[in-house]
Amino acid sequence: MASKVVGVREFDSLIPLLRDRGYDVIGPTVDEGTIVLDHVATSADLPIGWTDHHDKGTYSLDKRADEAYFGYAVGPRTFKRWLYPPRQTILTIEHAETGLVFKPEPTADERYAFVGVRACEIAAMEIQDRVFAHDAFADPHYVERRARSLIVGVNCAVAGETCFCDSMGTGPECTAGYDLVITEVVSGERHEFIVESGTDEGETILTELDGRPTTPADRKEVRTIIEDTAASMTRTMPKDETYSLLTENLEHPIWDSIAERCLNCTNCTLVCPTCFCSTMEDMTDLDGRAVRKRRWDSCFNREFTFLHGHAVRFTTKSRYRQWMTHKLAYWYDQFGTSGCVGCGRCITWCPAKIDITEEIAHLAEQTREEVAT
Numbered sequence: 001m002a003s004k005v006v007g008v009r010e011f012d013s014l015i016p017l018l019r020d021r022g023y024d025v026i027g028p029t030v031d032e033g034t035i036v037l038d039h040v041a042t043s044a045d046l047p048i049g050w051t052d053h054h055d056k057g058t059y060s061l062d063k064r065a066d067e068a069y070f071g072y073a074v075g076p077r078t079f080k081r082w083l084y085p086p087r088q089t090i091l092t093i094e095h096a097e098t099g100l101v102f103k104p105e106p107t108a109d110e111r112y113a114f115v116g117v118r119a120c121e122i123a124a125m126e127i128q129d130r131v132f133a134h135d136a137f138a139d140p141h142y143v144e145r146r147a148r149s150l151i152v153g154v155n156c157a158v159a160g161e162t163c164f165c166d167s168m169g170t171g172p173e174c175t176a177g178y179d180l181v182i183t184e185v186v187s188g189e190r191h192e193f194i195v196e197s198g199t200d201e202g203e204t205i206l207t208e209l210d211g212r213p214t215t216p217a218d219r220k221e222v223r224t225i226i227e228d229t230a231a232s233m234t235r236t237m238p239k240d241e242t243y244s245l246l247t248e249n250l251e252h253p254i255w256d257s258i259a260e261r262c263l264n265c266t267n268c269t270l271v272c273p274t275c276f277c278s279t280m281e282d283m284t285d286l287d288g289r290a291v292r293k294r295r296w297d298s299c300f301n302r303e304f305t306f307l308h309g310h311a312v313r314f315t316t317k318s319r320y321r322q323w324m325t326h327k328l329a330y331w332y333d334q335f336g337t338s339g340c341v342g343c344g345r346c347i348t349w350c351p352a353k354i355d356i357t358e359e360i361a362h363l364a365e366q367t368r369e370e371v372a373t
């Protein structure tokens with residue numbers, strides 16, 4: 001595939017170019033002190049000169065000393081909001097002279113260009129593909145949107161303090177699954193974007209951007225940025241140990257300790273790029289028309305497992321244990337992969353400051369001590 005080094009002015013033509021090609025461009029913006037994904041019309045909508053700080057239950061924005069376009073890690077929104085929207089009409093049922101008419105909702109014809117997609121977010125899309133697209137029960141709405149979407153990835157030059165993608169093998173480098181991938185170089189007077197294509201569509205778009213050919217020094221710069229970002233991560237997850245660690249400790253006291261802190265707020269599941277729990281709502285109007293909608297739900301909601309008059313998981317302990325064991329263990333049985341990509345959002349946006357990496361480390365440590373005594 002092709003690559004090019006593009007200056008700031010030339011890079012500014014990318015978003016209008018994508019819009020001219022019929023894409024609805026979704027990318028990072030600054031809104032109410034947060035970097036959120038939203039519709040963008042020009043580069044001026046991007047979080048130019050902003051960076052983010054993350055910690056357990058803590059998030060803040062700060063000005064950078066430069067004008068970097070992608071100098072932050074991740075915000076609370078994920079691209080699943082567009083591929084798997086929070087509310088989706090599934091079916092309309094109407095009365096006709098011949099009886100009830102069932103009308104499945106037609107698939108929408110949006111074409112999204114997702115700009116600024118981090119490696120962990122591409123990995124999350126590939127995980128959701130296994131849920132929504134690679135099954136006998138594929139979701140046509142997801143399949144259509146995903147097939148029409150264009151991915152403009154970004155190799156991370158900054159890791160959030162809660163990121164741990166390096167230990168999950170999902171970042172900080174975009175290795176596949178993109179149409180274009182950008183590495184932003186901001187150093188002294190230099191501000192350039194090293195852009196590589198990953199598909200024919202990406203290559204066509206790249207030919208329309210003015211720039212110079214990449215050199216071995218540019219490619220070395222990309223490697224250095226990625227390696228420095230990986231080395232800066234302070235959190236890790238023992239990815240290969242989580243299955244046995246969790247499934248062999250379902251009655252460990254650690255679950256009681258977490259349940260004392262967890263508020264069941266559902267934040268962790270709503271910000272997670274791979275979580276996909278949903279519920280169905282049926283609504284009728286006075287004309288006798290019924291509409292069935294799918295809405296995001298969370299396994300932290302007591303009603304989520306409501307069956308035959310009572311909830312199956314009626315304690316916080318059982319719900320948190322379900323979330324973590326599904327994410328880091330049973331997901332392998334179902335989908336052949338971890339359900340976590342190490343984006344760190346569930347740590348940053350947990351008001352109780354529960355940290356999935358810390359809890360796994362505590363469990364590993366306590367089980368080691370139990371074996372030793």
Ligand code: SF4
Pocket residue numbers: 268271272273274275327339340341342343344345346347356
């Ligand atoms: S479980 Fe947490 S760290 Fe893992 S993908 Fe979900 S939000 Fe990100």
Ligand code: SF4
Pocket residue numbers: 261262263264265266267268269300346349350351352353354
């Ligand atoms: S773990 Fe944290 S974010 Fe998740 S439901 Fe509990 S309190 Fe909310």
